[in-house]
Amino acid sequence: MDYNDQMKNRVKRIEGQLRGILKMMEENKDCKEVITQLSASRTAIDRTIGLIVSSNLVECVREAEKNGEKTEELVKEAVNLLVRSR
Numbered sequence: 001m002d003y004n005d006q007m008k009n010r011v012k013r014i015e016g017q018l019r020g021i022l023k024m025m026e027e028n029k030d031c032k033e034v035i036t037q038l039s040a041s042r043t044a045i046d047r048t049i050g051l052i053v054s055s056n057l058v059e060c061v062r063e064a065e066k067n068g069e070k071t072e073e074l075v076k077e078a079v080n081l082l083v084r085s086r
């Protein structure tokens with residue numbers, strides 16, 4: 001799978017968010033602020049997972065169809081990946 005710049009940039013933003021959270025903890029910021037940022041990071045990670053799984057699924061389905069293969073198992077596998085990520 002090719003990971004495009006959009007995917008990589010999302011992960012870089014998440015990395016920055018996590019560094020910011022660590023700094024907040026080191027500065028003893030309020031618990032609510034830290035939890036808010038952790039929640040935002042988790043949401044960003046979940047969306048990135050969804051983007052990667054869906055992009056990979058599209059690639060796999062196209063390849064399977066080109067080869068005359070069934071795509072049902074690929075879809076099930078993608079759904080299982082998303083379910084496990086939560």
